[in-house]
Structures are given as structure tokens and as C-alpha cells.
Amino acid sequence: xxxxxxASASVEAVPQKTTIRDVARAAGVGIGTISxxxxxxxxxxxxxxxxxxxxxxxxxxxxxxxxxxILKRRSEIVCxxxxxxxxxxxxxxxxxxxxxxxxxxxxxxxxxxxxxxSPRVPAEKIxxxxxxxxxxxxxxxxxxxxxxxxxxxxxxxxxxxFVAFSNNVVxxxxxxxxxxxxFDDFNGTLQATRYxxxxxxxxxxxxxxxxxxxxxxxxxxxxxxxxxxxxKSISILPQNPDGFVDFGRKSALRILSRQPRPTAVVTGNxxxxxxxxxxxxxxxxxxxxxxxxxxxxDREEAVLMDPPLSTVRVHKEEIGETCMKMLLERLHHPQMxxxxxxxxxxxxxxxxxxxx
Amino acid sequence: xxxxxxASASVEAVPQKTTIRDVARAAGVGIGTISxxxxxxxxxxxxxxxxxxxxxxxxxxxxxxxxxxILKRRSEIVCxxxxxxxxxxxxxxxxxxxxxxxxxxxxxxxxxxxxxxSPRVPAEKIxxxxxxxxxxxxxxxxxxxxxxxxxxxxxxxxxxxFVAFSNNVVxxxxxxxxxxxxFDDFNGTLQATRYxxxxxxxxxxxxxxxxxxxxxxxxxxxxxxxxxxxxKSISILPQNPDGFVDFGRKSALRILSRQPRPTAVVTGNxxxxxxxxxxxxxxxxxxxxxxxxxxxxDREEAVLMDPPLSTVRVHKEEIGETCMKMLLERLHHPQMxxxxxxxxxxxxxxxxxxxx
DNA sequence: CTGAAAGCGCTTACAG
DNA sequence: CTGAAAGCGCTTACAG
Numbered sequence: 001x002x003x004x005x006x007a008s009a010s011v012e013a014v015p016q017k018t019t020i021r022d023v024a025r026a027a028g029v030g031i032g033t034i035s036x037x038x039x040x041x042x043x044x045x046x047x048x049x050x051x052x053x054x055x056x057x058x059x060x061x062x063x064x065x066x067x068x069x070i071l072k073r074r075s076e077i078v079c080x081x082x083x084x085x086x087x088x089x090x091x092x093x094x095x096x097x098x099x100x101x102x103x104x105x106x107x108x109x110x111x112x113x114x115x116x117x118s119p120r121v122p123a124e125k126i127x128x129x130x131x132x133x134x135x136x137x138x139x140x141x142x143x144x145x146x147x148x149x150x151x152x153x154x155x156x157x158x159x160x161x162f163v164a165f166s167n168n169v170v171x172x173x174x175x176x177x178x179x180x181x182x183f184d185d186f187n188g189t190l191q192a193t194r195y196x197x198x199x200x201x202x203x204x205x206x207x208x209x210x211x212x213x214x215x216x217x218x219x220x221x222x223x224x225x226x227x228x229x230x231x232k233s234i235s236i237l238p239q240n241p242d243g244f245v246d247f248g249r250k251s252a253l254r255i256l257s258r259q260p261r262p263t264a265v266v267t268g269n270x271x272x273x274x275x276x277x278x279x280x281x282x283x284x285x286x287x288x289x290x291x292x293x294x295x296x297x298d299r300e301e302a303v304l305m306d307p308p309l310s311t312v313r314v315h316k317e318e319i320g321e322t323c324m325k326m327l328l329e330r331l332h333h334p335q336m337x338x339x340x341x342x343x344x345x346x347x348x349x350x351x352x353x354x355x356x
Numbered sequence: 357x358x359x360x361x362x363a364s365a366s367v368e369a370v371p372q373k374t375t376i377r378d379v380a381r382a383a384g385v386g387i388g389t390i391s392x393x394x395x396x397x398x399x400x401x402x403x404x405x406x407x408x409x410x411x412x413x414x415x416x417x418x419x420x421x422x423x424x425x426i427l428k429r430r431s432e433i434v435c436x437x438x439x440x441x442x443x444x445x446x447x448x449x450x451x452x453x454x455x456x457x458x459x460x461x462x463x464x465x466x467x468x469x470x471x472x473x474s475p476r477v478p479a480e481k482i483x484x485x486x487x488x489x490x491x492x493x494x495x496x497x498x499x500x501x502x503x504x505x506x507x508x509x510x511x512x513x514x515x516x517x518f519v520a521f522s523n524n525v526v527x528x529x530x531x532x533x534x535x536x537x538x539f540d541d542f543n544g545t546l547q548a549t550r551y552x553x554x555x556x557x558x559x560x561x562x563x564x565x566x567x568x569x570x571x572x573x574x575x576x577x578x579x580x581x582x583x584x585x586x587x588k589s590i591s592i593l594p595q596n597p598d599g600f601v602d603f604g605r606k607s608a609l610r611i612l613s614r615q616p617r618p619t620a621v622v623t624g625n626x627x628x629x630x631x632x633x634x635x636x637x638x639x640x641x642x643x644x645x646x647x648x649x650x651x652x653x654d655r656e657e658a659v660l661m662d663p664p665l666s667t668v669r670v671h672k673e674e675i676g677e678t679c680m681k682m683l684l685e686r687l688h689h690p691q692m693x694x695x696x697x698x699x700x701x702x703x704x705x706x707x708x709x710x711x712x
Numbered sequence: 713c714t715g716a717a718a719g720c721g722c723t724t725a726c727a728g
Numbered sequence: 729c730t731g732a733a734a735g736c737g738c739t740t741a742c743a744g
Contacts, residue, residue, distance in 0.1 A: 019737060030715040035739055045713060062514075065493035066426045067737035070720050075422065080468070088453050093444040100470055109487050112436070112468040114456055131465050136721085137421035245662070278662050301660065306601070306634050375721060386731040391723055401729060423721035426736050492737085 018061045027055035038063055069136070077109045078327060079131055079138045083145035084116055090300055091316060092144055095165060098320020099142055106328070111138060115145075119171070123153035132158055139331055142323045146170060152178070163327045165319060166340060167214050179330055180340040181322045185217035185296075186224070188312040188345035192294045193225035193266055195310075195347055200356030201264040201292065205234040207251050207276060208268020215268040218296060222266050234262055248275025252283060255291070263356065264292035273309055274301040277352075288354040298348060307351025314345055374417045383411035394419055426492070433465040434683060435487055435494045439501035440472060446656055447672060448500055451521060454676020455498055462684070467494060471501075475527070479509035488514055495687055498679045502526060508534070519683045521675060522696060523570050535686055536696040537678045541573035541652075542580070544668035544701040548650045549581035549622055551666075551703055556712030557620040557648065561590040563607050563632060564624020571624040574652060578622050590618055604631025608639060611647070619712065620648035629665055630657040633708075644710040654704060663707025670701055 020038075024031045029048060036044050037052040044052075055061075069075045080096050082088060088096070100110045113129045131137055132155075141162035143155065147169045155162055156178070166182035189206075196204050206222045208215045219235070226233045238250030251272075255262060267273040273295035277287055287293050288307070295302055295311035302309040322341055330336060376394075380387040385404060392400050393408040400408075411417075425431045436452050438444060444452070456466045469485045487493055488511075497518035499511065503525045511518055512534070522538035545562075552560050560582065566572045575591070582589045594606030607628075611618060623629040629651035633643055643649050644663070651658055651667035658665040678697055686692065 021737080031738080032716080032740075033714060036714085039739080043713060048713075062489065062491040064426070064737050065487075065490035066422045066431065067492065067720090068490075068739080069422045070420070070426065070722085070737085071739045073720085077467070088444075088446075088449040090444075090446055090449070093446070093449045096468065097444050097470070100468055104470065104485060107486050109493075110468050111433070112452065112456055112466050114453070114460065129460060130463050131421075133418065134421035134424075135418040136423065137465075244659075274660065282662065300656070303600075304630065304657065304660065306638065377721080387722080388724075388732080389730060392730090395723080399729060404729075420721050423736090424723080426721085426738085427723045429736085 018059045020061075020063065023052065023055050023059055023061050026059060027052045074331075075137055075139055076107060077111055077138045078103060078324065079111045079113050079141045081113050081115055081129070081132075081141055081143050081145070083114075083143065083147060083151060085114075085145045086116075091297065091314075094316035095144055095320040095323070098317035098322075099324045100320075101317065102321040102324040108324075108328075115151075117148075117151060119148035119150060121150060123150040123157065126151060126154040128154065128158070132160065135160075140327045142320075142327060144168075148172075152176075161327060161330045161334070163323045163330065165323060166342075170213055176340070177338055179326050179338050181319055181326060181343070182340070183314045183319060183343045184345050185214050186221040188296060188314075188347075189218040189221035189266055190225050191221075191345070191347045192296070192310075192312050193222045194228075195349075196264045196266065196292065196294065196353065197225065197229050197231070199264075199292070199353055202231055203234070203260060203262040203264070204231065205236050205255060205258075205262040205265045206268075207236040207255070207265050207272055209237060210235075210268075212268075218266075218268055234258070236265070244271070244275055245278070247272070248277075248279035251276055252279035252285075256283065256285065262291070264294070264353070266294045268296060270295035270297045270299040270301045270309060270311055273311070273352075274305060277305055277309075288352045292354050293352040302348075302350070305352070310350045310352045311348055312345045313348045315343060318343060374415045376417075376419065379408065379411050379415055379417050382415060383408045430687075431493055431495055432463060433467055433494045434459060434680070435467045435469050435497045437469050437471055437485070437488075437497055437499050437501070439470075439499065439503060439507060441470075441501045442472075447653065447670075450672035451500055451676040451679070454673035454678075455680045456676075457673065458677040458680040464680075464684075471507075473504075473507060475504035475506060477506060479506040479513065482507060482510040484510065484514070488516065491516075496683045498676075498683060500524075500679075508532075517683060517686045517690070519679045519686065521679060522698075526569055532696070533694055535682050535694050537675055537682060537699070538696070539670045539675060539699045540701050541570050542577040544652060544670075544703075545574040545577035545622055546581050547577075547701070547703045548652070548666075548668050549578045550584075551705075552620045552622070552648065552650065552709065553581065553585050553587070555648070555709055558587055559590070559616060559618040559620070560587065561592050561611060561614075561618040561621045562624075563592040563611070563621050563628055565593060566591075566624075568624075574622075574624055590614070592621070600627070600631055601634070603628070604633075604635035607632055608635035608641075612639065612641065618647070620650070620709070622650045624652060626651035626653045626655040626657045626665060626667055629667070629708075630661060633661055633665075644708045648710050649708040658704075658706070661708070666706045666709045667704055668701045669704045671699060674699060 020031050020034045023034050037049050080099055103110050117126045143162055143164040149172045163179040166180035210216045210219050223233050236251050236254050241247035241250055273293050295309045298311045298313035302311045376387050376390045379390050393405050436455055459466050473482045499518055499520040505528050519535040522536035562575055562578045564571045566575050579589050592607050592610050597603035597606055629649050651665045654667045654669035658667045
């Protein structure tokens with residue numbers, strides 16, 4: 001027994017109930033004509049079109065999106081799937097914004113979904129959000145967050161087009177058979193370190209946790225620059241840091257106790273740079289007068305520092321846009337070869353590097 | 357050149373093409389029976405169900421979500437509409453997370469959309485995102501960001517259920533005929549200021565831009581506490597600040613030049629507190645030894661400070677959850693009276709308040 | 713240019 | 729319990 005929809009008073013007030021048939025009757029035409037007007041088909045006479053548009057306006061008719069989508073065989077909705085992040089960090093939030101902005105400019109929509117999974121569970125045991133279990137609701141997926149091989153395999157198993165934000169892909173090796181967009185970790189620190197060298201620095205350290213593959217790539221970029229100039233690399237990674245502040249304290253200690261003491265430090269990311277900055281200040285060490293500092297990511301922390309942090313800027317919105325663009329290309333050309341686009345980073349000179 | 361997934365073999369591999377009719381044929385039953393199994397109707401015999409499930413598995417069948425939704429007359433998708441924010445600030449990002457988390461626990465989905473509009477344009481001129489122009493795609497809206505009266509009227513005009521995050525509603529007065537969820541600005545600063553008084557402070561200033569209604573409410577809470585204890589309120593608002601750092605500099609100046617000098621400052625939000633902290637430090641004024649500081653919002657900045665900021669915590673995820681919950685109630689009970697839920701805040705004691 | 717009809721992939725009374 | 733049929737709100741050949 002289906003319950004009748006609400007009280008009779010609301011019948012006129014709720015335009016949702018008006019269907020294409022009502023409009024056809026009101027305009028005295030067939031339903032096909034209404035559809036043609038809605039889809040701005042050229043084969044409708046001016047007068048008919050005007051009559052139909054007037055009827056649509058008068059009845060407050062809005063076509064049912066679901067019904068259209070069934071026939072169109074495309075929902076024009078993509079899913080932004082954030083995996084294994086307990087909170088939507090500004091970095092990913094801005095990727096999402098880039099996705100949304102590009103998507104909406106093309107009349108597409110973005111569904112936001114979250115997934116938590118263990119990297120150690122077999123692929124088929126990963127419990128995907130319901131939206132990925134159905135089909136027809138979304139056309140494809142933009143995969144962000146931390147991506148382990150099992151998630152990749154799980155997503156592949158549902159045969160839905162997807163694009164992965166590649167920088168936080170962990171533990172996959174060799175060739176990958178999917179579309180990816182990322183930014184250039186290696187060249188980011190390469191450029192930053194070269195800048196320090198140009199500014200006259202010769203004793204340059206690197207502080208960052210290289211157990212993350214992206215920090216490792218940044219470390220590699222740093223080492224390349226160091227080697228190029230025949231300098232010696234100095235790596236600083238505190239043991240068992242107990243949280244953010246403790247991490248800063250321990251690495252500051254290691255830096256300051258080194259003989260000779262580095263004049264500059266390249267950090268694995270802005271957060272590390274921030275923690276270091278706090279600790280150095282606390283110990284009365286001035287940035288950049290006594291130690292120059294360079295970050296990576298250009299997060300909010302960067303401009304909150306005083307002086308503001310010189311860092312490697314990542315164009316987060318552009319990453320989102322490019323993900324969306326690639327996904328659309330994939331949808332239109334399913335047989336196209338897979339590609340991995342790596343977007344350039346940009347070194348931003350602000351206040352934390354001293355010219356020696 | 358990487359090769360895409362097999363071309364010819366994909367006919368069987370792509371489950372999207374399998375329909376309920378294929379399954380019916382494979383299982384040797386009618387399509388109605390497949391539907392009943394999918395909807396776990398109890399009126400299917402164990403053997404038939406088993407046969408159908410096996411066929412579904414074998415064919416990799418996943419039902420078409422759009423088709424189901426047409427019949428169900430409910431999409432179980434809500435739209436999170438972020439208005440007039442040029443970027444998804446962590447504050448709103450966490451509201452979104454709360455919405456998503458509650459929604460997904462109930463098998464609902466969240467569509468993320470952005471809107472930019474002028475507060476001065478007539479309501480009917482506001483160009484809503486396409487998803488709000490169709491019907492059937494979403495069941496309702498959660499409205500976040502800065503909300504002016506014209507947007508409210510525009511949303512009301514499309515007759516779609518919605519819930520507004522109320523703290524950033526601007527310029528509406530009197531009774532509001534819609535559902536709202538917000539947090540308690542007034543009691544937040546009331547509690548924070550009382551805490552300062554308990555700690556022995558008698559000269560307490562308030563720094564914040566009261567042209568924003570929410571900061572005005574926070575100012576009111578501060579004044580209530582001040583009046584309760586028969587103290588004198590001291591309001592600090594720098595003229596024409598030129599950005600974040602300049603704002604901090606100017607207000608620090610005003611605070612320090614006052615005779616007698618306040619021993620504590622309640623700020624309109626964490627950002628203000630952070631700017632103030634930076635400037636005070638720069639001028640060699642110690643927090644909290646010489647000046648105590650209290651923030652509002654409990655944003656990321658708060659824990660980035662050293663010592664970490666004592667502030668008024670807002671439960672952002674809970675706001676999102678409550679929005680989603682109210683929207684669902686509204687959907688199930690369209691005739692229910694409108695309500696405005698105001699969630700409590702919580703004062704978090706950290707390191708920036710000195711006991712006198 | 714336009715209407716009548718078939719059809720998209722489902723759900724759900726209806727009748728056995 | 730189950731199948732055949734009607735129907736959800738659209739789009740799109742088809743035939744004039």
C-alpha cells in the first residue's frame with residue numbers, strides 16, 4: 001500500500017509533481033515536443049517552442065533528472081573518493097574544489113564520499129561505499145587520499161573509469177594500468193635546494209620522514225641538487241618523535257648540535273618546517289638570520305609563519321581540475337592509452353631564506 | 357604506450373550492460389523475482405533466491421541506480437551547497453565531513469556544490485547550480501557558507517527541503533521559516549570570559565570585527581560576563597587593517613598603548629588570536645606571562661601556537677551531522693514545524709591563560 | 713516540424 | 729511464491 005503523498009494543499013505548491021505529460025497537455029502538444037524543447041533540439045518551430053516554454057514556466061515544471069539520466073546512459077556525476085584520511089585536510093579540500101570547479105563548468109556534478117580501509121586486507125574484502133556498488137549513479141571516480149595496492153585492485157574490479165591522485169600512492173611498483181595525476185616532488189626540492197645554493201648556502205640539511213614515498217622523492221630531489229654542486233648531503237630525521245612539537249624539538253636539537261652547523265634546511269613539508277621554526281625560535285635561534293628554512297606544499301602554515309615561509313607551491317586546484325579533465329577524456333575515449341600527468345611545482349620566495 | 361583494458365573481451369567484462377532481464381533469463385525466472393531478491397522481499401523461496409543470487413554473481417550484475425531511484429521517488433542524495441567561499445575552509449570542510457559521515461551511515465550520499473552570488477542581487481537573479489534546477493537528483497539541501505536574505509529566498513523558491521548552517525546567516529531579522537543548525541556564539545565567549553575572570557583577570561579586552569553578526573554575538577557574550585562581574589569592557593578594533601599581519605600589528609599596538617594595560621584579551625576568532633600572538637611575540641611581549649589570550653572556533657591555528665591557544669571549541673562534525681539529521685526528519689515529515697537547533701560550545705583550556 | 717509509439721531499467725500491484 | 733503486465737518520467741527513432 002503506497003501512502004499518498006502529502007496533504008492536498010501542497011499539490012499545487014510542489015512543482016516536483018508536474019511531469020512532461022502535464023506540460024504537453026497544457027501546451028496542447030505531444031510529449032515528444034516538450035522533450036525536444038528541453039533538449040533545445042533545433043527542429044521545433046518558434047511558435048510551438050514559445051507555447052511550450054510558457055507552459056513550462058506557468059506550471060513551474062522541472063524535468064526529472066533521474067529519468068533523463070537513464071536514457072542518456074550517463075549521469076554526469078563523478079565521485080570524489082577520499083580514502084584513509086580521518087579528516088578533509090585543506091590540501092585535499094582544495095583538490096576537491098578544483099574538481100568541483102572544473103566539473104560544474106561542464107555541467108557535471110561531484111559526489112563526495114569517504115572510505116576507510118586497511119592496507120593489509122585483501123582487495124576483495126574492501127567494503128566500498130554504496131555509491132560504488134551500484135551502477136548508473138556515477139560515471140567515474142577520482143581517487144584521492146592514501147592509496148595502497150589493494151584499494152587500486154578493488155577499484156579496478158568494479159570496472160568503473162577512474163583517475164588517481166598519484167602522490168599518495170603507496171607500495172605499488174612497476175607499470176600501472178590506470179590514469180594518474182600528480183605533482184613533481186623530485187623537481188620541487190631540486191629547485192628549492194638549487195635556490196639555496198644560489199643564495200650562497202653550502203651546508204644544507206634535509207629534514208623529513210623518508211619512509212613516505214613522496215618524502216623520499218623529495219629527498220632524492222634534494223640529493224640531486226647537492227650532488228650537482230658537489231656538496232655533502234646532511235639528513236636529519238629524529239627518532240620516535242612524540243607528536244608534532246616533539247618532532248620539531250628533536251630535529252632542531254640535531255641541527256643545532258651538528259658541527260659545522262647547517263646554514264639552511266630543506267624540509268619534507270610545511271608542517272615539518274613549521275615545527276622546526278617554532279623550536280628554533282624557542283631556543284632563540286633566528287630564522288632566517290641564523291638558519292634558512294624551506295618548506296614544501298605551500299599550505300596554510302606557510303603564510304602563518306613570521307617571516308612567511310619560502311616553500312614549494314603545489315597547485316592543488318589545478319590537480320583537481322586535471323583529474324576531472326582526464327576522467328572526462330577517459331569517459332569519452334575508453335580505449336585511450338593510460339597516462340600519468342605530472343604537474344610542475346613552483347618555488348615561492350618569501351622570507352625564510354637568507355642570502356649569504 | 358600503455359595499453360588499455362582488453363577491447364573485445366570487455367563485452368563480458370563490463371557488468372554495466374547486464375540488466376535485470378539478463379539475470380531473469382539466466383536464472384529462468386521473471387524479472388519481478390529478480391527485483392524482489394534485490395529488495396530483499398521476504399516472499400521469495402529459498403531455492404529461487406539462491407538461484408537468482410548465483411546468476412547475479414555470475415553475470416556480475418549491479419542494478420541501475422537511476423532506474424531504482426525513479427520508482428523510489430527519492431534519490432537519497434543531498435546537496436551540500438557552499439556559498440560565497442572562495443575556498444573550502446577547514447571549518448566548513450569538517451561540517452561537510454560530518455554531513456557525509458552521518459549520511460553514509462544511513463546509505464545516503466552527498467553531492468558537493470559551490471555557489472558564488474552577490475548579496476545585492478534580487479533573489480530571482482541568483483543563478484543556482486544546475487543540480488538545483490533539476491528535480492529528482494537530490495532530495496534536499498544543506499546550506500553552508502555565507503547566507504544573505506536573497507539566497508534564502510531563492511532557495512525557498514525552488515521548493516526543495518533545506519537546512520541552513522545558521523552562524524553565517526547575515527542580515528535576516530525576525531522569524532525565519534526554515535530549519536537551522538548552529539552553535540552558540542554568545543555562550544561561548546560568555547564562558548571564556550568568565551573563565552578569565554575566575555583566573556583573576558580584571559582588565560579584559562575584546563578584539564574582533566563586530567560588523568560580522570557572529571562576532572557581534574561573541575562580543576555580546578563577552579560584555580555579559582564583564583557586566584556580571586561589574587568590570588569595564590574594553591573593545592579593540594583596529595581601523596582599516598591591511599591584511600592579516602597588519603591587523604595583528606595594529607591591535608597589538610592598541611592593546612599595549614592602553615593605560616592601564618589589559619592583562620587578557622578575548623578575541624573574535626582564532627585567526628585574530630593568532631595574528632595578535634605573532635605581533636605580541638615580535639614586540640617581545642610574552643603570552644601568557646604578560647598577556648593572556650583566548651580564541652574562538654578551535655581551528656588548526658590554535659594548536660599551532662606555542663603555547664597552544666585556549667579557545668572555544670566548536671564541534672564542526674556534529675554540526676554537519678545535525679544538519680543531515682534535521683534534513684532527513686524534514687524529508688520524512690514535511691509538515692513538521694521549523695526549528696533552530698543551537699549546539700553548545702566548549703571552552704578548551706590550553707596554554708595561553710595565566711592564573712593571576 | 714510534430715505526434716504516437718517504443719523503450720530505458722527498474723518496481724509493484726494483480727492474479728493466479 | 730511467482731510471472732506477466734502496467735507504469736515511473738523521460739528520449740528518440742519512425743512516419744507522416
